[in-house]
Amino acid sequence: MTGPVIPPLPPGEPEPTVADPHALLSGYLDYHRAALLRKLDGLSEDELRGSRLPSGWAPLELLRHLTYVERRWLSWGFAAEPVPDPWGDHAGGEADGRWYIPEGTTTEEVFTAFHEQCARSRNVVAGVPLGTRARTGGRFPDGERAPSLAWILFHLLQExxxxLGHLDVARELADGSTGE
Incomplete structure (x- = not known):
């Protein structure tokens, strides 16, 4: 008698034997970053910049939003790096209450900014114990409200x-693609 068939892990997901919490959180964050890029791969320029949803957001706008989420939580937040405008050109990374791509910004520029911020984020957290609290002076004015690195990484994973669930819907509406 054979046991149940265990499907293979999705590409890039940490191995189930990973027990180190830092490696697990960082590994899943990289997995989600890669999944985001896979879900955007193959979309035309029109599909990247257009919306099929009543809320009006476009997949490229989501990529830009997540770039600023990482910048806000890890560069400005955890590392307290001087970031003049942690959300980009407008408060909240939004124009008129929604995500946007500034006029004249190329798709390549949005992808490059994402890759650069992810590399910066990896450097910020490399080798730092999960219990380390965010530095003050950036997003957090005092140590009392400064979250731990573990909390920030977990927050980023849920974000x-x-x-990614939203993007699944947008991608399925665009061309029928589903899955990891």
Whole structure:
């Protein structure tokens, strides 16, 4: 008698034997980053910049939003790096209450900014114990409200997970693609 068939892990997901919490959180964050890029791959320029949803957001706008989410939580938040405008050109990364791509910004520029911020984020957290609290002076004015690195990484994972679900719907509406 054979046991149940265990499907393979989705590409890039950490191995189930990973027990180190730092490696697990960082590994899943990289997995979500890669999943975001896979879900955007193959969309035309019109599909990247257009919306099929009543709320009006476009997939490229989501990519830009997540770039600023990482910047806000890890560069400005955890590392307290001087970031003049942690959300980009408008408060909240939004124009008139919604995500946007500034006029004249190329798709390549949005993808490059995402890759650069992810590399910066990896450097910020490399080798830092999960219990380390965010530095003060950036997003957090005092140590009392400064979250731990573990909390920030977990928060980022839920942010990515939620938005990847949104992107699943947008992608399925665009061309019928589903799955990881």
């Amino acid at each position: 990515y997970g939620r938005h």
